[in-house]
Amino acid sequence: MEIAIQKLKKKLARAERVTVLTGAGISAESGVPTFRGADGMWKNYQATELATPQAFARDPELVWAFYNWRRDLISKVTFNAAHQALVDLEDQVPHFTLITQNVDGLHLLAGSRNLLELHGDLWKVRCTKCERVVLDRSPDMGTLPTCAHCGGLLRPHVVWFGESLDPDVLGSAVEAARSSEVMLVIGTSAIVQPAASLGLEAKAAGATVAEINLEATGQSGAMDYAIHGKAGDIVPRLVGEGT
Ligand code: OAD
Numbered sequence: 001m002e003i004a005i006q007k008l009k010k011k012l013a014r015a016e017r018v019t020v021l022t023g024a025g026i027s028a029e030s031g032v033p034t035f036r037g038a039d040g041m042w043k044n045y046q047a048t049e050l051a052t053p054q055a056f057a058r059d060p061e062l063v064w065a066f067y068n069w070r071r072d073l074i075s076k077v078t079f080n081a082a083h084q085a086l087v088d089l090e091d092q093v094p095h096f097t098l099i100t101q102n103v104d105g106l107h108l109l110a111g112s113r114n115l116l117e118l119h120g121d122l123w124k125v126r127c128t129k130c131e132r133v134v135l136d137r138s139p140d141m142g143t144l145p146t147c148a149h150c151g152g153l154l155r156p157h158v159v160w161f162g163e164s165l166d167p168d169v170l171g172s173a174v175e176a177a178r179s180s181e182v183m184l185v186i187g188t189s190a191i192v193q194p195a196a197s198l199g200l201e202a203k204a205a206g207a208t209v210a211e212i213n214l215e216a217t218g219q220s221g222a223m224d225y226a227i228h229g230k231a232g233d234i235v236p237r238l239v240g241e242g243t
Pocket of ligand 1: 022186212
């Protein structure tokens with residue numbers, strides 16, 4: 001692992017174009033639960049079962065209770081050493097793109113600039129009637145929040161299972177992946193499409209691709225480097241001075 005870290009660090013230091021894809025694992029050390037596994041449980045529900053349009057149609061109060069819980073939790077935490085290291089990397093690399101599946105806003109809080117939020121933003125709400133999108137950082141939106149403009153039911157402005165990603169955001173992400181020399185895939189189970197394909201697209205286009213994850217994923221074998229450990233330990237070592 002040490003050799004892999006040193007080699008990858010050298011590649012990053014020389015690269016003109018670097019793209020990074022992050023998932024819930026990068027925020028785990030900030031105290032934000034991931035989606036899958038034991039960590040993804042909220043009350044008796046799997047987080048993934050609540051992040052669907054069907055769940056919202058069936059029981060919007062339950063889905064809002066889940067999102068209010070996430071809002072409250074995330075409002076009390078901050079970015080960690082891995083988020084910070086990606087800001088430092090952006091400062092060093094001429095063409096840097098950060099693609100995140102996370103909706104927690106911690107990359108922006110850390111200071112990342114060229115950021116593509118593939119799955120939306122927890123701190124925005126959208127009216128189910130008039131489609132207006134509003135930024136609202138309240139830790140508790142109430143039981144069933146309504147639109148100030150038309151009175152329609154609000155929903156989180158996030159992409160749920162079965163919904164389409166913003167085509168412009170996705171297009172920019174694919175372009176950044178394909179044109180990168182080095183791509184890092186950090187803290188994602190690499191299961192949810194289309195995000196899960198981005199690392200492989202970069203690889204197919206000739207990039208050096210590295211996974212940084214607590215454990216092996218279904219994509220580890222396809223990577224040039226698969227570095228297993230905590231993002232908060234590994235990412236700063238890839239970017240910082242020294243070893
Ligand atoms: P997951 O919960 O599926 O995966 C989190 C990954 O992070 C796992 O592979 C863990 O091994 C890894 N991990 C956990 N702690 C870590 C740490 N400290 N350092 C490094 N890695 C760590 O989360 P995502 O892959 O992000 O979508 O999930 C993708 C999408 O599924 C989410 O964006 C969300 C969800 O449904 C929507 O809500 C639309």
